Each structure stands twice: as C-alpha cells, then as structure tokens.
C-alpha cells in the first residue's frame with residue numbers, strides 16, 4: 001500500500017485527475033506559482049532562525065540577508081504570477097515584511113524549546129501497514145508544563161476562520177505523529193502562524209476528535225484505492241494548477257490563450273464552438289416561435305375539446321363522427337398520488353407494502369442507477385451485484401454553456 005499524506009489526500013479531494021498527475025503518473029509540473037515560492041522561502045528562513053538559536057540569535061538583518069540570498073538564487077522568470085497588477089519584487093518585499101513582523105513579534109524566541117524543524121512523522125493508522133501517513137511538521141516545540149506545540153506557518157493572503165482550524169485535518173494528523181514519537185505528550189497545542197496578518201491562532205484536539213479524523217482518513221484512502229477513473233473536478237483552484245495545459249477541461253483554453261489576439265478566431269475548436277453557439281441560438285429562437293404557435297393551437301384545440309365534451313353530454317353520445325375521423329368521449333377518472341419525498345407519499349408507500357402490492361406498483365429509477373454506476377455512489381461490492389443486469393453503453397454528450405467566471409474560465413482579451 002502506498003504512503004499517504006494530508007497534501008496527497010487533499011489533492012484527491014480537490015481534483016482526482018490532478019492527484020493522478022502528481023502522485024500516480026509523477027508528471028513533471030509546469031512552473032510553480034509565486035505564492036508557493038514565497039511560502040517556501042519563508043519556511044527556509046524560519047528553519048534558519050530556529051536552527052541557529054541554540055548557538056546565538058541571528059539578527060534580523062542576517063535573517064533577511066539569508067532570505068534575499070535564497071530568493072535571488074532560486075528565483076526563475078517562469079514562476080507564475082496570476083495577479084496582473086503585481087510583480088515579482090512585490091512578492092519579495094512581502095516576504096521581507098513577513099520575516100520582519102515575525103521576528104519582532106517573537107524576539108528573543110524563548111517562548112518554547114524547539115524539538116524539531118521540518119520534522120518528518122510517520123503513522124500506521126491501524127498498525128497493519130494498510131493506512132500509512134507521512135508528513136513534515138514546520139516546527140515542534142516544548143513549552144512550559146510539558147505542553148507540546150505543533151507550529152505551522154501559513155503565508156496565504158486569507159485568514160482561516162477558527163471553526164475551520166478546529167476541524168483542520170493536517171495538524172490533527174501531525175498530533176497523532178507527535179503522540180507516537182513522545183508518548184508523554186498529554187497536552188498538545190496546535191498553532192498556526194498567519195504570517196500575512198501577524199496573527200497566531202490555536203486549537204486543541206480531544207481523543208474522540210483524533211479517532212474521528214483517523215476513521216475519515218481511512219475512508220478517504222479506501223476511496224482513492226477503489227477509484228478506477230480519476231476525473232477532473234473544476235474549481236477556483238484550477239488557475240493555480242500546474243497541469244492545466246494537459247487537463248481535458250482546461251487545455252483548450254490554455255492553447256487559445258497562447259494565441260495572438262487576431263489568430264485565436266482561426267482555431268478549429270473556437271470556430272466549432274462559435275458555430276455551435278450560433279446554431280443553438282437559432283434553434284432556441286425557432287423553438288420559442290414554434291412553442292408559441294403550439295400554445296395557440298393547444299388553446300384553440302382546448303376550446304374545441306370543451307365543445308365536443310359539451311356536445312356529447314347534451315346529445316347523450318359517446319362517439320361523434322366527422323368526415324374522416326371520429327371522436328370517442330369517455331368519462332374516466334384521472335389518478336395521481338402525493339408528491340415524491342412527502343410524508344403523504346411515504347404513508348402511501350407503506351400502505352401498499354402492507355398489503356403486499358409493492359412489487360406491482362414500484363418502478364425502477366434507471367436515472368438513479370446510471371448515477372450509481374458512473375459516480376460510484378455505492379461500495380464496489382454492491383455495484384457489482386447489480387452490474388450484470390445493466391447494459392452500460394458508451395455515450396458522448398455535447399452541451400453548450402456560457403463562460404461564467406472570467407477570472408478562471410476565460411482570460412482572453414476580446
């Protein structure tokens with residue numbers, strides 16, 4: 001069984017295809033985003049700071065020099081900068097500010113004793129080698145009263161709400177690792193440093209919470225292990241995805257974006273979509289026109305129908321003859337039941353079951369069965385039991401939709 005980590009599980013939860021590219025196909029990534037690069041440089045600076053503390057406290061100038069040296073050494077023009085109004089130097093300055101704020105806030109860094117930096121952890125959730133997790137903790141420290149602290153640095157531009165930190169899986173996993181390494185760790189404090197906000201946030205876990213996390217992780221790993229098709233899942237995070245150029249949902253946009261403004265209209269794909277949308281608009285207009293005509297005809301037919309019923313009733317007739325057709329008028333009650341998912345509907349179903357007539361009246365929902373098969377709604381062993389009765393045929397659908405989110409979906413300058 002492969003090893004998992006919080007990032008690996010998260011990659012699958014965000015987009016199974018991205019997970020496959022990274023962890024199964026080991027595809028080389030396209031360029032990194034500058035936010036990730038800045039985060040790595042900040043982590044390096046923190047490692048440098050705490051590593052040297054046992055000898056002496058580095059000055060802020062020394063630390064900034066270290067940061068700038070590594071920024072310049074590892075910087076590449078290929079780094080992706082999504083925000084159009086920002087340049088690389090803005091991010092470099094931001095890193096400078098992050099380090100300065102952190103340094104001033106915690107100087108002389110004697111709040112706790114550092115036990116490990118970028119410390120690797122390894123957990124075997126059930127002890128049978130089937131569900132193994134790895135991770136790297138930014139900093140583990142021992143505070144007064146034998147409180148173990150797990151520190152995590154966040155350089156993102158958004159401050160996570162406390163309720164999400166109280167449910168955060170990553171640091172829960174780290175706590176499991178710390179408790180395994182130091183069985184005397186009875187009190188563990190989870191600490192997040194939101195560097196962009198010069199803010200420290202904390203949370204704690206109960207044994208019950210950790211058990212729940214373990215069970216959820218086991219379920220997610222089982223889902224990954226049972227997945228046969230790793231399908232792309234679009235989200236706002238696609239704009240930072242390193243595989244957009246090979247992803248079936250994004251590669252065409254990627255190709256088109258690279259074309260000069262006056263050339264993209266010659267792209268075969270663009271031509272087909274444009275033609276498709278024009279024809280769809282024509283078809284919609286025509287359908288509306290015919291729908292209006294159909295409505296008018298239906299209305300006049302309704303009036304004639306009324307007249308026929310009236311005629312049959314007053315003349316006491318069941319069949320009325322025309323030149324080429326005849327009309328039969330029957331009085332037959334229409335039966336309808338309560339709507340789906342209502343109490344009344346449930347009561348009706350129960351009543352039918354009680355008189356052993358359910359088999360005669362219930363019908364199979366084939367639309368739902370299709371979802372069961374294509375979206376893996378049931379565990380594999382249950383699906384297997386019904387698969388033999390179903391005919392699964394290849395089908396290709398083509399649907400037209402408007403580009404909704406200009407920042408993510410369509411960045412062309414039209």
Ligand code: SF4
Pocket residue numbers: 015017018232233234235237238241242243244247248249250
């Ligand atoms: S671009 Fe989006 S949908 Fe495609 S692989 Fe990346 S995250 Fe998944």
